[in-house]
Amino acid sequence: MSPRVMQVMAGAPHGGAELFFERLAIALADSGLDQHLVIRPDADRQRRLQAAGITPHTLPFGGRLDVKTRLGLRRLIGQLKPQVVLSWMNRATLFCPPPAGRFVQVARLGGYYDLKYYKRCDHLIGNTEDIVDYLTGQGWPAERAHHLPNFVSQRRAEPESRxxxxxxxxxxxxxxxxxxxxxxxxxxxxxxxxxxxxxxxxxxxxxxxxxxxxxxxxxxxxxxxxxxxxxxxxxxxxxxxxxxxxxxxxxxxxxxxxxxxxxxxxxxxxxxxxxxxxxxxxxxxxxxxxxxxxxxxxxxxxxxxxxxxxxxxxxxxxxxxxxxxHTEEKVVRAYRAFFDRVARQGD
CATH class of the missing domain: 3.40.50.2000 (Glycogen Phosphorylase B;)
Incomplete structure (x- = not known):
């Protein structure tokens, strides 16, 4: 039985991390993972996710005084009881409530971010080996720093008309x-x-x-x-x-x-x-x-x-x-194995 996973993305309408979040969420859903998504309101992103059979929850993810998001995310975690919460980048991570043993908190980093934003996390994912080296070089424990690469679509198409x-x-x-x-x-x-x-x-x-x-x-x-x-x-x-x-x-x-x-x-x-x-x-x-x-x-x-x-x-x-x-199959298998492993450690 797969662990329950919540993914939290507070990114912009466009961007490499945001597009990979969508690809990964859809691929994980296709693989049968029990997951819930929390995103900023974004009609295009919601449309793409819903077309794949995923209905995300939405919260504003505003500034530091955004009480609605803080309370809303706490409420969703209490209702849905995820075993693993995966946040994407600084803002989403900061809005996550303290795990307090209720779930395993994981953040995914696609860059060399200041680790002060990730102090409450149990595990960090870097999408390159160099980012993982950066994490451990900053003092993050090696056993809690993990390399999970990205994948992209292999769908081919007819050439655009020159x-x-x-x-x-x-x-x-x-x-x-x-x-x-x-x-x-x-x-x-x-x-x-x-x-x-x-x-x-x-x-x-x-x-x-x-x-x-x-x-x-x-x-x-x-x-x-x-x-x-x-x-x-x-x-x-x-x-x-x-x-x-x-x-x-x-x-x-x-x-x-x-x-x-x-x-x-x-x-x-x-x-x-x-x-x-x-x-x-x-x-x-x-x-x-x-x-x-x-x-x-x-x-x-x-x-x-x-x-x-x-x-x-x-x-x-x-x-x-x-x-x-970097194929979808290999990356999804690696994420599923990671979620299984850290969820068992959190039990």
Whole structure:
């Protein structure tokens, strides 16, 4: 019999952790886990979860004086009696009441967060081995720090129409994906595009830098070859249309987008940020360039677009790396085993 699990997510409408929370919750439900979800009110997220047969509870998750959330979460825990409560990131963790022996409190970290927010937790999950090393390096007990990786969808789709985005059929097509934020380094990619004169760029995402990035593309003379696609829920057709995926991030603890590209069979070029630099074996499962180096990034892009054998090898090895440790089946099995183990320890 599976333990009762409550997952608590207080994240934003869009983001890598938020999307993985949805994927994991749906996959765990499909596996038969007895679980309940608590989220911020978000019509799109609620619609996606309900389409998978999950009806989440909603609470505001406001500021420190948000008594409604604090009392509401305490009430839900009392009613539903979960054996394990898994919270995602700082805010959700802070709103959880003290376990007091009633449940095992676990927090999942996708970054190098200040551990002052997690003092009441019994266990911490890091989605990379480096994050687990960070936790233990900060004094967190090794036996209570666990590496559980992410997975992404392997669903393939028909390619998005290049014609619909005014992109020549024969032009090398770069795809990039993420929040339009300084950490993601899309300004570096746009600067690199000036050194790859025949390539086009499809950039999917929204964020505070959109106007600035469009202005930069205009200033550098590459705007006619850049397509700002906005936020996209269904990215499989975009991967299918592209020739390579580029992750130019300055800061990327994991690099879900690298996993997505691998799962879609695309060769990957990435800046050597911590997450992609850990995932990618340079020259085998992708090409790495120094962070904030448009010239080196352009050189790596041109190597992939001009050497078909290299592109094929990177794509093949990337897919193999994904299948070795990041498939839905393997990650769900690891989470189920973890919940079983810590729930027994809490009995």
């Amino acid at each position: 014609k619909a985005h005014y992109t020549p059929l024969q032009a090398p097509l770069i795809f990039a994906l993420g929040r339009l934020h300084p950490n993601k380094g899309f300004d570096v990619l746009i600067r690199a595009l000036t050194r790859v004169p025949d390539a086009y760029l499809w950039l999917a995402g929204e964020g505070p830098l959109r106007a600035e990035l469009e202005a930069l593309a205009q200033e550098l003379g590459v705007k006619p070859r850049v397509r700002f696609l906005g936020w996209r829920e269904d990215v499989a057709p975009l991967f299918a249309a592209a020739d390579l995926f580029v992750c130019p991030s300055r800061h990327e603890p994991l690099g879900n987008v690298v996993l997505e590209a691998w799962a879609q069979g695309l060769p990957v070029v990435a800046a050597d940020a911590l997450g992609p630099g850990t995932l990618i074996e340079h020259g085998e499962s992708g090409l790495l360039a120094p962070i904030d180096d448009p010239e080196a990034l352009a050189k790596a892009i041109k190597a992939v677009t001009t050497q078909p054998a290299l592109a094929d090898r990177l794509a093949e090895n990337g897919l193999a790396a994904f299948e070795a440790g």
